[in-house]
Amino acid sequence: xxxxxxxxxDFEIGDSYMTAGRTITETDIVMHAMHSGDFMPHHxxxxxxxxxxxxxxxxxxxxxFVISTGLIFQSQGMNPNVMNYGYGKIRxxxxxxxxxTIKTEVTVADKKDAKQPTHGxxxxxxxxxNQSGETVCFVEHLLYVRKKNA
Amino acid sequence: xxxxxxxxxDFEIGDSYMTAGRTITETDIVMHAMHSGDFMPHHxxxxxxxxxxxxxxxxxxxxxFVISTGLIFQSQGMNPNVMNYGYGKIRxxxxxxxxxTIKTEVTVADKKDAKQPTHGxxxxxxxxxNQSGETVCFVEHLLYVRKKNA
Amino acid sequence: xxxxxxxxxDFEIGDSYMTAGRTITETDIVMHAMHSGDFMPHHxxxxxxxxxxxxxxxxxxxxxFVISTGLIFQSQGMNPNVMNYGYGKIRxxxxxxxxxTIKTEVTVADKKDAKQPTHGxxxxxxxxxNQSGETVCFVEHLLYVRKKNA
Amino acid sequence: xxxxxxxxxDFEIGDSYMTAGRTITETDIVMHAMHSGDFMPHHxxxxxxxxxxxxxxxxxxxxxFVISTGLIFQSQGMNPNVMNYGYGKIRxxxxxxxxxTIKTEVTVADKKDAKQPTHGxxxxxxxxxNQSGETVCFVEHLLYVRKKNA
Amino acid sequence: xxxxxxxxxDFEIGDSYMTAGRTITETDIVMHAMHSGDFMPHHxxxxxxxxxxxxxxxxxxxxxFVISTGLIFQSQGMNPNVMNYGYGKIRxxxxxxxxxTIKTEVTVADKKDAKQPTHGxxxxxxxxxNQSGETVCFVEHLLYVRKKNA
Amino acid sequence: xxxxxxxxxDFEIGDSYMTAGRTITETDIVMHAMHSGDFMPHHxxxxxxxxxxxxxxxxxxxxxFVISTGLIFQSQGMNPNVMNYGYGKIRxxxxxxxxxTIKTEVTVADKKDAKQPTHGxxxxxxxxxNQSGETVCFVEHLLYVRKKNA
Numbered sequence: 066x067x068x069x070x071x072x073x074x075d076f077e078i079g080d081s082y083m084t085a086g087r088t089i090t091e092t093d094i095v096m097h098a099m100h101s102g103d104f105m106p107h108h109x110x111x112x113x114x115x116x117x118x119x120x121x122x123x124x125x126x127x128x129x130f131v132i133s134t135g136l137i138f139q140s141q142g143m144n145p146n147v148m149n150y151g152y153g154k155i156r157x158x159x160x161x162x163x164x165x166t167i168k169t170e171v172t173v174a175d176k177k178d179a180k181q182p183t184h185g186x187x188x189x190x191x192x193x194x195n196q197s198g199e200t201v202c203f204v205e206h207l208l209y210v211r212k213k214n215a
Numbered sequence: 216x217x218x219x220x221x222x223x224x225d226f227e228i229g230d231s232y233m234t235a236g237r238t239i240t241e242t243d244i245v246m247h248a249m250h251s252g253d254f255m256p257h258h259x260x261x262x263x264x265x266x267x268x269x270x271x272x273x274x275x276x277x278x279x280f281v282i283s284t285g286l287i288f289q290s291q292g293m294n295p296n297v298m299n300y301g302y303g304k305i306r307x308x309x310x311x312x313x314x315x316t317i318k319t320e321v322t323v324a325d326k327k328d329a330k331q332p333t334h335g336x337x338x339x340x341x342x343x344x345n346q347s348g349e350t351v352c353f354v355e356h357l358l359y360v361r362k363k364n365a
Numbered sequence: 366x367x368x369x370x371x372x373x374x375d376f377e378i379g380d381s382y383m384t385a386g387r388t389i390t391e392t393d394i395v396m397h398a399m400h401s402g403d404f405m406p407h408h409x410x411x412x413x414x415x416x417x418x419x420x421x422x423x424x425x426x427x428x429x430f431v432i433s434t435g436l437i438f439q440s441q442g443m444n445p446n447v448m449n450y451g452y453g454k455i456r457x458x459x460x461x462x463x464x465x466t467i468k469t470e471v472t473v474a475d476k477k478d479a480k481q482p483t484h485g486x487x488x489x490x491x492x493x494x495n496q497s498g499e500t501v502c503f504v505e506h507l508l509y510v511r512k513k514n515a
Numbered sequence: 516x517x518x519x520x521x522x523x524x525d526f527e528i529g530d531s532y533m534t535a536g537r538t539i540t541e542t543d544i545v546m547h548a549m550h551s552g553d554f555m556p557h558h559x560x561x562x563x564x565x566x567x568x569x570x571x572x573x574x575x576x577x578x579x580f581v582i583s584t585g586l587i588f589q590s591q592g593m594n595p596n597v598m599n600y601g602y603g604k605i606r607x608x609x610x611x612x613x614x615x616t617i618k619t620e621v622t623v624a625d626k627k628d629a630k631q632p633t634h635g636x637x638x639x640x641x642x643x644x645n646q647s648g649e650t651v652c653f654v655e656h657l658l659y660v661r662k663k664n665a
Numbered sequence: 666x667x668x669x670x671x672x673x674x675d676f677e678i679g680d681s682y683m684t685a686g687r688t689i690t691e692t693d694i695v696m697h698a699m700h701s702g703d704f705m706p707h708h709x710x711x712x713x714x715x716x717x718x719x720x721x722x723x724x725x726x727x728x729x730f731v732i733s734t735g736l737i738f739q740s741q742g743m744n745p746n747v748m749n750y751g752y753g754k755i756r757x758x759x760x761x762x763x764x765x766t767i768k769t770e771v772t773v774a775d776k777k778d779a780k781q782p783t784h785g786x787x788x789x790x791x792x793x794x795n796q797s798g799e800t801v802c803f804v805e806h807l808l809y810v811r812k813k814n815a
Numbered sequence: 816x817x818x819x820x821x822x823x824x825d826f827e828i829g830d831s832y833m834t835a836g837r838t839i840t841e842t843d844i845v846m847h848a849m850h851s852g853d854f855m856p857h858h859x860x861x862x863x864x865x866x867x868x869x870x871x872x873x874x875x876x877x878x879x880f881v882i883s884t885g886l887i888f889q890s891q892g893m894n895p896n897v898m899n900y901g902y903g904k905i906r907x908x909x910x911x912x913x914x915x916t917i918k919t920e921v922t923v924a925d926k927k928d929a930k931q932p933t934h935g936x937x938x939x940x941x942x943x944x945n946q947s948g949e950t951v952c953f954v955e956h957l958l959y960v961r962k963k964n965a
Contacts (some may be wrong), residue, residue, distance in 0.1 A: 085443065086560040088572070092545040093250070095692040099849035100246050101332055102237075102285025110686040112796050114768040122688070126299055127281055134277060135252025139439065139554060143255055143385070149276055151306040157299065166562040170714060196562050237868040238872070242845040245392040249549035254439060260386040262466040262496050272388070273811065289739065289854060293685065316862040348861050371622040375718035387552075395842040400543070404889060405593055405653055410836040412916040412946050422838070426599055427581055434577060435552025443555055449576055449607065500601025534711040535893065538722070542695040589704060589889065593835065616712040646712050686848075696850055700843070702885025705893055726899055727881055734877060735852025743855055749876055751906040757899065 073185035073210040084136035086168040097128040126157035129202045133169040133193045146211040153205035171192045183215035223335035223360040234286035236318040247278040277308035279352045283319040296361040303355035319343045333365035368384040373485035373510040384436035386468040426457035429502045433469040446511035453505035469493045483515035523635035523660040534586035536618040547578040576607035579652045583619040583643045596661040603655035619643045633665035673785035673810040684736035686768040697728040726757035729802045733769040733793045741811035746811035769793045783815035823935035823960040834886035836918040845877040876907035879952045883919040883943045896961035903955035919943045933965035
């Protein structure tokens with residue numbers, strides 16, 4: 066699925082596709098800690114982690130979230146009619162460990178008019194699961210999408 | 216302000232502090248594109264950007280968001296009583312350009328009981344502004360916080 | 366254009382498409398020097414470069430080449446019928462400076478049978494140009510592609 | 516061997532040396548995927564790779580190639596008389612897995628006059644092998660080299 | 666412990682605290698080799714390392730040192746009264762292997778007047794140990810600290 | 816100069832050579848902050864820096880130091896007879912700004928016997944200067960070097 070030419074009218078509630086997968090490596094966790102500056106010991110201190118219920122270092126929730134945005138970009142490319150409006154809700158119901166492989170299912174969940182008559186607001190759910198099918202990140206993504214002939 | 220020893224009861228609605236600042240560099244944008252895999256041309260193609268109303272490459276909204284999480288970590292450190300529950304809402308009301316400097320104001324906005332009597336749910340707003348004081352990222356962060364003697 | 370389901374028979378000589386663009390930043394040059402370990406002063410020493418005909422630091426030829434492979438991936442995605450066989454020829458007829466924006470035109474240039482009857486060998490030219498339309502990298506890419514019903 | 520002061524006449528067909536080795540890590544694969552933007556699942560999705568004949572994630576061919584250029588730089592340093600002219604041929608006859616250690620043998624394979632009488636064209640083969648001695652990358656590198664008193 | 670408001674008079678010989686820990690990963694070693702450009706085979710060539718008394722790749726001494734500076738920053742934050750004056754001595758009495766977790770104990774070891782009457786020179790020892798309590802890096806850090814009312 | 820085969824007896828006090836140069840980029844500062852975790856605002860917050868006597872963001876002293884170690888590696892390669900013993904003294908007499916180009920002069924300053932009769936201790940000064948010839952980093956490096964026939 067490639068959204069490059071879609072307008073607001075072209076998205077239908079229930080439309081859905083799955084991205085490719087990506088394995089979350091120790092490198093990804095170190096890179097996310099470094100780039101964000103968030104060195105919480107759950108992510109970067111194995112001695113600490115092993116003393117906690119999590120047992121081992123886990124990925125930052127936002128690392129999973131951010132990588133899902135790249136997986137989505139790689140699946141759907143750039144659509145000039147779409148603008149990122151923000152997020153309605155993000156949840157991390159499961160942990161991601163080093164070596165887990167994630168992929169994201171994108172579903173059109175809701176459509177409504179925007180204030181401007183030329184656009185609509187699309188709610189897209191982005192559900193990221195690991196290799197066992199467990200949901201590790203759930204996102205409600207709000208997109209501002211141009212209407213045809215607008 | 217350092218939250219290391221705080222329990223749910225210790226947070227009061229209206230408590231607020233400001234993080235240190237960080238300049239968003241071209242390096243940060245390239246790193247975020249690379250790590251996420253999201254190479255939307257608004258962020259990595261100056262020719263494209265200069266043909267758009269944004270005029271120049273801008274930071275990914277989520278780059279600003281992720282860097283704010285690091286600024287907060289550096290201000291408040293690790294509190295073993297707090298667990299990240301997710302986000303209620305994220306908005307990007309302003310653009311971040313290469314060279315802008317951002318900082319984040321953290322405010323306790325709401326407290327309510329959790330299902331488990333041992334914990335409470337804290338809503339913390341995280342408002343990131345640029346060097347001109349314009350809000351570029353607004354986040355409602357949900358934290359699950361242990362109660363005293365729990 | 367998305368090649369995901371194409372077989373050898375589906376490629377026609379002359380088929381062509383253009384990738385998205387990417388601005389080559391100082392960050393990219395530093396990253397390529399670091400990752401490869403190739404710190405030739407043409408790329409990492411502005412004092413040296415300014416004493417040479419090139420005047421300023423330039424991108425490693427292979428940096429341009431490697432980034433073109435990513436631009437192609439982002440345009441055409443993964444085709445399970447295609448295997449990278451190698452390159453017939455790589456040339457760097459122009460220099461890439463910090464801030465230049467490149468994009469790559471991919472063209473099916475030749476098709477011939479492979480030793481195995483189940484596959485064919487595709488020669489794809491990948492011509493990378495800068496924002497002024499000058500060719501900075503020319504590649505003959507050899508692909509080993511499965512035939513239908515093979 | 517250090518080429519820093521060599522002219523075209525100083526290279527003899529058959530001259531050969533071996534670089535130091537470098538272990539290809541998971542970090543290198545993630546970095547190459549990130550920097551190039553090429554997230555083919557053979558390199559970044561262990562679930563996919565394990566379902567294929569390759570069994571595990573493998574290095575991008577071009578990652579091996581690029582790292583061999585750094586190994587060569589570290590052995591021979593910068594020779595102001597030499598310019599990179601391009602490549603005549605690149606092949607990837609073997610796979611590189613996480614943890615393999617590679618090194619590159621550089622051999623002067625051919626010399627011929629250039630159009631300009633002041634320079635010659637050197638063909639240098641760069642054969643990269645893994646710790647078992649298997650060739651994983653073979654490169655014909657074309658160098659444009661100044662002649663003495665030119 | 667957070668030094669943000671301390672003056673020279675506020676530091677007492679013997680004052681001491683321990684930073685958080687950080688696990689040294691293969692990623693860190695690759696990153697340090699890349700960024701510094703120091704690809705000594707003890708750090709980046711497992712074949713070489715396994716033939717030596719060290720048996721496996723080890724972290725660069727300076728990698729351990731540099732990461733200890735970040736752990737200290739995260740513990741004590743920025744104190745506008747303090748300037749880095751240099752180091753009196755650095756030793757690496759133990760090896761750091763991939764997967765080791767380090768932390769740093771910071772102790773005020775000495776105080777003396779500076780040439781300028783407005784400042785003093787503080788000697789701070791920074792002793793980094795691994796998860797077994799062995800010292801892997803010992804640093805005498807010289808800090809130039811403003812006096813009260815200066 | 817290439818030290819690969821030198822023993823303790825082969826080094827003479829006063830021996831000296833200059834490395835290649837390297838331009839310190841904004842990327843290097845961001846990378847050093849990220850990898851170390853040291854986000855002192857002098858290095859990563861242009862708004863803060865511009866309010867200080869330094870006027871602009873400066874490189875971490877240890878970034879300059881670490882990059883000098885890579886420049887030295889690239890000049891002298893790996894000598895199996897030499898072991899890093901530590902540092903006697905590090906000073907940062909000048910500031911390094913984004914865009915400055917540094918290089919390092921290495922001089923054998925002192926030789927003395929080690930406790931073990933098979934080795935000697937070499938003191939090597941490593942003086943890093945910027946493009947204006949100002950010293951920005953001065954290091955006394957202690958090397959433990961094998962004697963001939965030991």
